[in-house]
Amino acid sequence: xxxxxxxxxxxxxxxxxxxxxxxxxxxxxxxxxxxxxxxxxxxxxxxxxxxxxxxxxxxxxxxxxxxxxxxxxxxxxxxxxxxxxxxxxxxxxxxxxxxxxxxxxxxxxxxxxxxxxxxxxxxxxxxxxxxxx
Numbered sequence: 001x002x003x004x005x006x007x008x009x010x011x012x013x014x015x016x017x018x019x020x021x022x023x024x025x026x027x028x029x030x031x032x033x034x035x036x037x038x039x040x041x042x043x044x045x046x047x048x049x050x051x052x053x054x055x056x057x058x059x060x061x062x063x064x065x066x067x068x069x070x071x072x073x074x075x076x077x078x079x080x081x082x083x084x085x086x087x088x089x090x091x092x093x094x095x096x097x098x099x100x101x102x103x104x105x106x107x108x109x110x111x112x113x114x115x116x117x118x119x120x121x122x123x124x125x126x127x128x129x130x131x132x133x
Contacts, residue, residue, distance in 0.1 A: 003028035003112050009119045012127030016064065019057045020119060026050045027115070031108040035101075043104055047091050050111070055084060061123070070129055076122060083114055 005024035010017050030046045058080040065073045090107040097103045 003031055003108070009116065009124075010127070011119065011123045013064065013130060016061055016123065016126065019060065020115070020123075023050075023054065023057060023115060024112075026053060027108055027111045030104070030111075033104075037101075043099060044094065047094060047107070051084075051087055051091060054087065058084070061126075065126060068126075068130055068133060070126055072122070072125060072129075076126075079118060079122060083118070086110060086114070 003024055005021045009020065011020070026046065026049065030043065030050060033043045033046055062073065062077060062080070064070075065076060070076075087107075087110075090103070090110060094100075094103050094107060
């Protein structure tokens with residue numbers, strides 16, 4: 001199961017699209033590591049990296065939204081906080097399970113589902129708004 005960012009997920013803001021592409025690449029790397037029986041430490045490192053990168057992406061995205069006075073900023077901030085909380089829970093489940101492959105797959109699926117829904121449902125609105133400026 002390849003996890004790939006596609007052009008239909010483009011927000012139309014190069015910096016945001018570039019980060020989204022990197023997030024999808026990391027999610028795919030996470031899935032591949034688990035699928036290929038990589039060590040618990042490698043998958044744990046990828047989860048930690050995904051967590052840190054996602055937090056940075058959210059800060060950058062929120063900063064951009066603030067700079068253009070995007071009216072949906074508060075809603076985005078809430079969604080971002082909820083995602084970080086879910087990712088934290090998944091990391092804990094991974095640690096508790098000892099690297100169980102089903103936890104890795106579930107974590108990966110949650111990340112991909114959330115990102116695709118969030119990007120197509122919320123982030124694309126940022127690009128639409130930015131075009132009106």
